[in-house]
Amino acid sequence: MKLLHHAFRLYVEPDGLEASVAFYEQLQGMPCERRIPFPDLGIEVAVCGAFIVLAGTDKALQPFRSASALLVVDDLDATIAWARDRGAEVLHGPQDAPGGRNATVRNPDGLVAEYYQSAAA
The missing domain is CATH 3.10.180.10 (2,3-Dihydroxybiphenyl 1,2-Dioxygenase, domain 1)
Structure with missing residues (x-):
């Protein structure tokens, strides 16, 4: 990740x-x-x-x-699992998105971000 x-x-x-x-x-x-x-x-x-x-x-x-940031990651599923283990909440997704996959996540501190993995990754 x-x-x-x-x-x-x-x-x-x-x-x-x-x-x-x-x-x-x-x-x-x-x-x-x-x-x-x-x-x-x-x-x-x-x-x-x-x-x-x-x-x-x-x-x-x-x-x-709702999302105020974009976080591009190399492994969306692993990142979401890591974030959930630390108190994050997945609001939407994961799902297919233009050029890859994404999910909207509320981090434990309240920041809502789109987590995105490129299909090329």
């Missing part, structure tokens, strides 16, 4: 996406790595270094808002 990457999750209205992306590009001195539209969900995701910006209406973002 290993933490490979982590990022903060931010939620903005669709018309605020460009300004948020520009801010985090300038803050980190690096361009946005990728933008992923999810038209069926009504959201667009921008990955900017240590920040993941999700843009959509309040209604479209509602299912995602």
